[in-house]
Amino acid sequence: MTEQLNAVDPPAIRVHDVTREFRRGRTSLTRPVPVVHALRGVSLEVARGQRFGIVGESGCGKSTLLRIIAGLDRPTTGSVQVEGVEISHLPERRLGFLRAQLQLVFQDPMSSLDPRMRVRDIIAEPLVAQGHRDNRTRVHELLEAVGMQPDAAERYPHQFSGGQRQRISIARALAPDPRILVADEPVSALDVSVRAQVLNLLAELVERLSLTLVFVSHDLSVVRYVCDTVAVMSRGEIVETGPIARVYDTPEHPYTRQLIAAAPRLRAALAGRTAAVLAAETLAAQGGSRPTSTAAPAVPLPPSSPKDTR
Numbered sequence: 460m461t462e463q464l465n466a467v468d469p470p471a472i473r474v475h476d477v478t479r480e481f482r483r484g485r486t487s488l489t490r491p492v493p494v495v496h497a498l499r500g501v502s503l504e505v506a507r508g509q510r511f512g513i514v515g516e517s518g519c520g521k522s523t524l525l526r527i528i529a530g531l532d533r534p535t536t537g538s539v540q541v542e543g544v545e546i547s548h549l550p551e552r553r554l555g556f557l558r559a560q561l562q563l564v565f566q567d568p569m570s571s572l573d574p575r576m577r578v579r580d581i582i583a584e585p586l587v588a589q590g591h592r593d594n595r596t597r598v599h600e601l602l603e604a605v606g607m608q609p610d611a612a613e614r615y616p617h618q619f620s621g622g623q624r625q626r627i628s629i630a631r632a633l634a635p636d637p638r639i640l641v642a643d644e645p646v647s648a649l650d651v652s653v654r655a656q657v658l659n660l661l662a663e664l665v666e667r668l669s670l671t672l673v674f675v676s677h678d679l680s681v682v683r684y685v686c687d688t689v690a691v692m693s694r695g696e697i698v699e700t701g702p703i704a705r706v707y708d709t710p711e712h713p714y715t716r717q718l719i720a721a722a723p724r725l726r727a728a729l730a731g732r733t734a735a736v737l738a739a740e741t742l743a744a745q746g747g748s749r750p751t752s753t754a755a756p757a758v759p760l761p762p763s764s765p766k767d768t769r
């Protein structure tokens with residue numbers, strides 16, 4: 460039996476020596492089938508309440524790793540435990556507990572939200588899957604938590620802006636009251652100014668609900684804003700990991716140094732204003748401050764959140 464509960468308090472996520480190989484279609488009868496080594500022996504641990512960032516160049520394996528952690532894909536070899544339960548070889552039908560504990564937010568809310576469904580049903584979907592019947596109050600609570608009006612429940616995804624759609628995705632992810640939120644480039648597809656608001660919202664909700672966060676982004680400044688720990692990936696491997704200030708200020712691995720050296724160019728490309736800078740400015744304008752790394756006690760969904768100004 461692969462499923463096991465650790466006796467002592469396990470970390471939220473433990474990944475040990477995970478590989479993932481993808482076999483491409485055969486291109487020749489004489490040559491072997493090409494294999495992509497998307498992950499090559501990845502190990503990491505995410506403590507409860509930690510905000511764990513994953514950075515690295517395009518194609519280095521970030522999304523593959525997240526999908527495996529979320530049980531949407533299986534490793535070729537290695538072990539993945541969520542809340543102490545080994546999930547790497549569990550069949551889909553036994554992953555119900557994972558759906559309740561861990562939820563995902565993707566990059567592109569348009570393709571992750573069903574255009575034919577009303578917002579009410581989109582948000583309630585994970586609740587219905589868990590057998591909850593009357594979800595009206597909960598849906599309104601969740602909409603409020605992400606800074607949207609209750610009447611949004613009756614509308615369809617295409618009637619909202621990109622930022623609003625990502626708020627809806629976040630509301631849906633929070634619906635089953637998960638302990639872990641996994642986000643794959645959640646603000647990368649958004650307009651820079653909206654990016655800041657959504658980033659603030661995520662940071663605030665993670666803080667208030669004492670969530671464990673795994674956050675993937677190619678934007679180092681965004682990761683610095685929301686995370687306390689970072690893992691740097693290159694070509695399917697984690698080359699460096701540690702507290703974010705230490706890794707960014709005194710990078711040890713040459714690849715990390717290279718990535719950080721490239722970051723000012725990225726900032727220049729955004730006219731000197733990164734999402735993180737904008738997020739800090741927006742928050743300062745609201746009279747708030749950046750969430751601290753000390754987790755707040757678990758509370759019901761917050762009565763107020765940064766309002767959507769779009």
Ligand SMILES: Nc1ncnc2c1ncn2[C@@H]1O[C@H](COP(=O)(O)OP(=O)(O)OP(=O)(O)O)[C@@H](O)[C@H]1O
Nearest residue numbers: 481482495497516517518519520521522523524677
């Ligand atoms: N289903 C698949 N079939 C074949 N190859 C795949 C598949 N999924 C991912 N890959 C390959 O695995 C490698 C890692 O891809 P992955 O999407 O995890 O990278 P990423 O770090 O998320 O990149 P990006 O920053 O562009 O999102 C890439 O070479 C990719 O082409």
Ligand SMILES: [Mg+2]
Nearest residue numbers: 521522523643
């Ligand atoms: Mg990706």
